[in-house]
Amino acid sequence: MPELPEVEVVRAGLAPAVTGARVAGVEVLDARSLKRHEAASGGFEALLTGERIEAAVRRGKFLWMPLAGGTALVGHLGMSGQLLLRTPDHPGDDRHARIRLHLEHPVHGELRVDFVDQRIFGSMAIDRMVPTADGEVAGFSADVTGPWARSIPSQVAHIARDPLDPAFDDAAFAAALARRATGVKRVLLDQGVASGIGNIYADEALWAVRMHGEQPGSSLGRRRVRDLLAAVREVLQKALAEGGTSFDAQYVNVNGASGYFAHSLNAYGRAGRPCPRCGTPIVREAFMNRSSHRCPRCQRLRASVRRVAAHDASARVVRVTPAATSPGSSAGGTPAPG
Ligand SMILES: [Zn+2]
Numbered sequence: 001m002p003e004l005p006e007v008e009v010v011r012a013g014l015a016p017a018v019t020g021a022r023v024a025g026v027e028v029l030d031a032r033s034l035k036r037h038e039a040a041s042g043g044f045e046a047l048l049t050g051e052r053i054e055a056a057v058r059r060g061k062f063l064w065m066p067l068a069g070g071t072a073l074v075g076h077l078g079m080s081g082q083l084l085l086r087t088p089d090h091p092g093d094d095r096h097a098r099i100r101l102h103l104e105h106p107v108h109g110e111l112r113v114d115f116v117d118q119r120i121f122g123s124m125a126i127d128r129m130v131p132t133a134d135g136e137v138a139g140f141s142a143d144v145t146g147p148w149a150r151s152i153p154s155q156v157a158h159i160a161r162d163p164l165d166p167a168f169d170d171a172a173f174a175a176a177l178a179r180r181a182t183g184v185k186r187v188l189l190d191q192g193v194a195s196g197i198g199n200i201y202a203d204e205a206l207w208a209v210r211m212h213g214e215q216p217g218s219s220l221g222r223r224r225v226r227d228l229l230a231a232v233r234e235v236l237q238k239a240l241a242e243g244g245t246s247f248d249a250q251y252v253n254v255n256g257a258s259g260y261f262a263h264s265l266n267a268y269g270r271a272g273r274p275c276p277r278c279g280t281p282i283v284r285e286a287f288m289n290r291s292s293h294r295c296p297r298c299q300r301l302r303a304s305v306r307r308v309a310a311h312d313a314s315a316r317v318v319r320v321t322p323a324a325t326s327p328g329s330s331a332g333g334t335p336a337p338g
Helices: 004-018 044-048 170-179 184-189 199-208 222-245 247-253 259-264 305-311
Strands: 022-028 057-059 062-066 071-076 081-086 097-105 109-117 123-131 151-153 283-287 290-294
Touching: 004 057, 004 062, 004 081, 004 097, 004 109, 004 222, 022 044, 044 123, 062 151, 071 081, 170 184, 170 222, 184 199, 199 222, 199 290
Parallel strands: none
Antiparallel strands: 022 097, 057 062, 062 071, 071 123, 081 109, 097 109, 123 151, 283 290
């Protein structure tokens, strides 16, 4: 499933080719890929043909292309969707191609963008734009000066900003954690709290700060929240940097589970292999129809995080060490109320 770094690779690859291009033609090869297009607003082909694409913008793992007419082309990649840039003479024999856009670019000439989606969880849609709730730039793109910059497709408006977004609200993130008695990993994956953190990156960030995914959000002190957010950003930045180095391959690999990033994972997918920090074998546990990977020694449930943090906001003791964890605590244990 494509995550933020994979989608950013797609966005960055498409942007120079589509920005300023006119849509000369649209072929819908499989109408199931229009399931999020509201027919009431008009036919997908009719609304898109003749439009000019203004940019390629991303929020979390959602991608859209603002159109000169004021709407946007939204690409939901779903589980297996890809947006492939082709030359016009590229053979059209991909049996999973669902939608094909024929573009005319003032500099690059004729181009084709194929929406290829094996499992059809993804889709494309023309959507109306609504102003961003906070009035800030809606998402990441090279140019944020257009009239579309502070508007967002209505289908994406409920998605929170991602932690790499300059307008991400750290205080609101901390407040959302403080309100939740559920495990911190669930909160990290909640696209209404922060977008773009998938299962892999959540596990890696939790490993980096030695935090158990079931640690209640409300039990975390301010410093732990800050450390967690910093770790999330570091993991995402690292994945972005590595994705950028194997750029062309990512067009092929975008539906893989971050294969290019796998060589530098510390916890995810490493069940039974030694924790790079302490040598204890990493364990794999069921989590929301997926799995979580963690070090059973470094990442234990802790009971007293909040109390320690409340007494001394600057205390370094908040950092987790094996000594700070009661020896009797187990993976399934419930922390005492702080
Ligand atoms: Zn460890």
